[in-house]
Amino acid sequence: MKKIIDLITGELAEAFVSAGYDKEYAKVTLSNRPDLCEYQCNGAMAGAKAYRKAPIMIAEDVVKALSGSQCLEEVNAVKPGFINMKLKKEYVADYLNQMGRDEKLGLETARLPKTVIVDYGGANVAKPLHVGHLRSAIIGEGIKRLAKKMGHRVLGDVHLGDWGYQMGLIITELKERKPELPYFCEDFNGEYPKEAPFTIGELEEIYPTASSRAKEDEEYRREALEATRLLQNGHAGYRAVWKHIMHVSVADLEKNYESLNVHFDLWKGESDAQVYIPEMIERLEREGYAHMDDGALVIDVQEESDTKEIPPCMIRKSDGASLYGTTDLATLIQREQDYDPDQIIYLADKRQDLHFLQVFRAARKTGIVPEKTDLQFLGFGTMNGKDGKPFKTREGGVMRLENLIADIVDEMRKKIAENRTVAAEEAEETARIVGMSAIKYGDLSNQAFKDYVFDVDRFTSFEGNTGPYILYTIVRIKSILSKYQAEGKSLENLEVEPAHDGNEKALMLEVLKYNDVIEAAFEELALHKICAYIYDLANAFNRFYHETKILAEEDVRKQKGYIALLSLTKRVLESCIDILGFEAPERM
Numbered sequence: 309m310k311k312i313i314d315l316i317t318g319e320l321a322e323a324f325v326s327a328g329y330d331k332e333y334a335k336v337t338l339s340n341r342p343d344l345c346e347y348q349c350n351g352a353m354a355g356a357k358a359y360r361k362a363p364i365m366i367a368e369d370v371v372k373a374l375s376g377s378q379c380l381e382e383v384n385a386v387k388p389g390f391i392n393m394k395l396k397k398e399y400v401a402d403y404l405n406q407m408g409r410d411e412k413l414g415l416e417t418a419r420l421p422k423t424v425i426v427d428y429g430g431a432n433v434a435k436p437l438h439v440g441h442l443r444s445a446i447i448g449e450g451i452k453r454l455a456k457k458m459g460h461r462v463l464g465d466v467h468l469g470d471w472g473y474q475m476g477l478i479i480t481e482l483k484e485r486k487p488e489l490p491y492f493c494e495d496f497n498g499e500y501p502k503e504a505p506f507t508i509g510e511l512e513e514i515y516p517t518a519s520s521r522a523k524e525d526e527e528y529r530r531e532a533l534e535a536t537r538l539l540q541n542g543h544a545g546y547r548a549v550w551k552h553i554m555h556v557s558v559a560d561l562e563k564n565y566e567s568l569n570v571h572f573d574l575w576k577g578e579s580d581a582q583v584y585i586p587e588m589i590e591r592l593e594r595e596g597y598a599h600m601d602d603g604a605l606v607i608d609v610q611e612e613s614d615t616k617e618i619p620p621c622m623i624r625k626s627d628g629a630s631l632y633g634t635t636d637l638a639t640l641i642q643r644e645q646d647y648d649p650d651q652i653i654y655l656a657d658k659r660q661d662l663h664f665l666q667v668f669r670a671a672r673k674t675g676i677v678p679e680k681t682d683l684q685f686l687g688f689g690t691m692n693g694k695d696g697k698p699f700k701t702r703e704g705g706v707m708r709l710e711n712l713i714a715d716i717v718d719e720m721r722k723k724i725a726e727n728r729t730v731a732a733e734e735a736e737e738t739a740r741i742v743g744m745s746a747i748k749y750g751d752l753s754n755q756a757f758k759d760y761v762f763d764v765d766r767f768t769s770f771e772g773n774t775g776p777y778i779l780y781t782i783v784r785i786k787s788i789l790s791k792y793q794a795e796g797k798s799l800e801n802l803e804v805e806p807a808h809d810g811n812e813k814a815l816m817l818e819v820l821k822y823n824d825v826i827e828a829a830f831e832e833l834a835l836h837k838i839c840a841y842i843y844d845l846a847n848a849f850n851r852f853y854h855e856t857k858i859l860a861e862e863d864v865r866k867q868k869g870y871i872a873l874l875s876l877t878k879r880v881l882e883s884c885i886d887i888l889g890f891e892a893p894e895r896m
Contacts, residue, residue: 309406309414311824313338316347316379316393323373329355329366336393345384345392346817352389363389397806400816401869404804407820408876413883415823417459422650424462425643426452429565429572430656432469433557434478434515437564437709439699439762443688446748446889447756448655449570450835451686453887458830463647466561467639468577470554474515476536479549480528481518482506483535491545500545504552508560511553540582550579564710569744569889581638585630588638588676589623597674598623609669621666636667640676651682653833658687658757686833689759691751699762717743719768720776730895738893743768745775745890752888753839770896773843778885781846782892784853785878791859792871804876805869811852815873818848822880826887835888842884849877 310318313336321331333351340348352366359366367385374383382394407414428448431441452464482505483492489505490496506514522529539546558575565571589605592598598605603626610618623634643649654664664685671677693699701707721739724730730738750767754760770776789799807813818841825841828834858874861867882892 309403309410309416309823311416311827312395312403312820313347313824315403316395319374319377319379320349320351320370320391323370323377324351326373327366327369329359329370339392345382345394347393347395349391349393350389352385352391356389367391395817397813400813400820401804401806403820404816404873404876407822408804408872408879413822413876413880415457415826417457422460423647424455424460424651424653425647425649426455426462426464426653426655427467428452428464428655429466429570430469431466431561432474433561433577434474434511434553436512437561438706439691439709439712440706441709442568442712442747443691443751443756444655444657445565445568445570446751447686447688447835449568449889450748450752450887451653451655451833453889454826454830454833454835454838457826457883457887463573463649464571465574465576466565466572468558468561468575468579470557470577471540471579471582471635473532473536474519475539475550475553476532476534477518477522478511478514478553479535479539479546480532481514481521482549485514491549493545496545500548504556506552506556508556511556567710567713568747576639576642578635578639581635581642584638584641585634588641589634592623592674595674597670602626607670607674609666609673611669618662618665618669621670623670632663633667633670637671637674637676640667640671644677644681649681651684653684653686655686655688658689661685661687684833686756688756689754691762692759694761694763696761713743713747716747716764716768719743719764720746723768723770724896727896730893734893734895738896741891741893742776742779742896745779745885745892747775748888748890749775749778749839752835753843755834755836773839775890776896778842778846778881779890779892780896781849782878782881782885783894783896785849785874785881786892786894788853788858788874789871789878795859797871799871799875802868802872802875804872805866808866809855811848811855812870812873815845815848815852815877818845819873819877819880822883826884838884838887842881845877845881849874 317334317336320334320336324331324334333355334349335351336347336349338347339345352370353363355366356363364385364387367389370391371383371385374380377383379395379399380393381396384392386392426448428444428451429441430444431437448464452462455462482489486505490498490500518532522532535546539550589598592607593605598607601620604622605624606620606622608620621633622631623637624630640652643652656664668683668685671683677683691699699707701711717739720743721735724735724739724742746767750762751760753773766772767774768776770780793799804816807816821841825837829837856870858867858870861870885891
């Protein structure tokens with residue numbers, strides 16, 4: 309289905325041409341004064357200079373040409389040259405009924421689907437997920453779901469930090485604690501054990517211990533660096549330990565991401581790119597893209613149009629070690645070969661903006677990615693506490709993500725118990741579902757690149773611009789529909805009726821914005837636009853609900869129209885929260 313704003317624009321374009329003006333001036337926008345009109349066009353003022361005519365005269369000419377409009381009920385020319393419009397109630401109802409009959413709710417999906425890779429998550433193995441991983445996980449998941457909703461082929465890749473110095477630290481510490489293990493015996497020729505010599509809990513203790521010690525003990529640090537080198541060069545025992553680390557860590561990460569309703573299609577890591585690095589570096593040197601600079605191998609990425617200095621992209625340190633840039637370029641080679649993507653979207657802290665600029669330019673310059681592949685970096689801000697500083701535990705440490713989730717769910721459990729509207733056996737699952745909405749909506753309702761304050765009290769409130777408020781609205785609609793069915797009435801084949809009053813029409817006008825909002829959110833990778841939309845939609849519904857006798861309505865046809873509108877409103881809300889990565893319970 310065409311977006312409603314495009315349909316209005318089409319009529320207005322014909323009117324401009326009919327009145328003797330260029331159709332390019334027929335740009336329609338939502339009204340910024342909904343008390344006066346629903347849509348508006350300011351094209352008459354834009355055309356005044358070209359036609360040497362007062363804007364109000366142009367506007368009046370266009371309004372006359374709109375006298376037989378199919379979609380507009382009221383059109384006015386207002387000084388100095390605004391064209392104010394209101395839609396016909398019948399036209400709105402017909403549009404909503406077309407939405408209701410469409411599985412996609414009228415959303416126009418891609419005619420030529422792209423292959424899109426979303427690189428998000430970025431967890432490091434052997435380390436627990438903490439609150440710093442939250443934004444990448446839920447924003448990335450939302451972008452992936454949004455791209456799928458728009459009809460694209462989408463792959464979400466966690467891109468694990470599973471290679472490098474941290475592995476050497478773990479191996480060194482494990483060797484010191486358990487030197488008798490076969491992984492550290494150079495003469496061992498048998499099969500290495502299938503069971504890991506550590507649990508996830510032990511592994512999560514080993515790494516910080518080793519990391520702290522390496523900062524104070526130079527000999528220990530050198531051992532860890534050597535262990536890293538041996539691992540990366542194929543040491544059999546160390547590779548076996550690494551596989552154990554991967555198996556134990558990934559199983560734990562999958563469990564934690566599952567609790568966030570975050571799911572990856574690919575569990576690739578930095579290690580998967582290693583095989584591409586030697587040949588890549590050899591080619592870049594041979595073809596003159598890479599050169600030595602103060603002992604390091606670099607690719608110049610400065611461009612003439614730059615107003616500030618952009619440092620070269622370093623791909624090999626003076627000691628021969630690879631860097632993140634090396635791995636990211638090699639990963640692009642792997643992705644081009646395996647998936648031939650049209651677009652790759654990276655989610656990471658906005659402070660990594662320069663890194664991705666260097667990598668993208670290097671990839672373009674060297675032909676690692678073709679021109680058709682769109683590389684996009686979506687940098688996000690910091691999640692802060694009420695003190696404006698990065699979110700911490702009460703003790704001042706970095707909070708584990710599972711503990712944050714547990715705290716939010718516990719808060720929701722208390723509130724649900726106070727309401728006493730949910731049976732005890734349902735309360736736990738309901739608390740989890742509503743708690744997840746509080747976390748995700750609290751984050752996603754902010755523009756991604758902005759820092760924001762994670763306020764538990766505000767985010768878990770059932771009032772205001774919060775996830776629980778959105779879910780409470782959906783549950784309220786579910787309750788009405790259930791009561792309607794309990795009276796022996798069917799939800800099938802119902803039609804939305806032309807609005808009977810202002811509150812009903814206001815709700816309709818919000819519902820019909822759905823496809824416009826989803827399309828705009830995808831084009832801008834802006835999930836906060838979806839949050840703003842469903843908040844407005846929930847408010848419009850609640851105003852309608854409080855002013856309308858729905859189940860008590862005696863006019864059968866009128867009641868059926870109300871129920872059809874509510875069913876459609878619920879579908880739109882549920883489609884939106886599915887993109888955002890949460891769901892609604894049956895009761896709250």
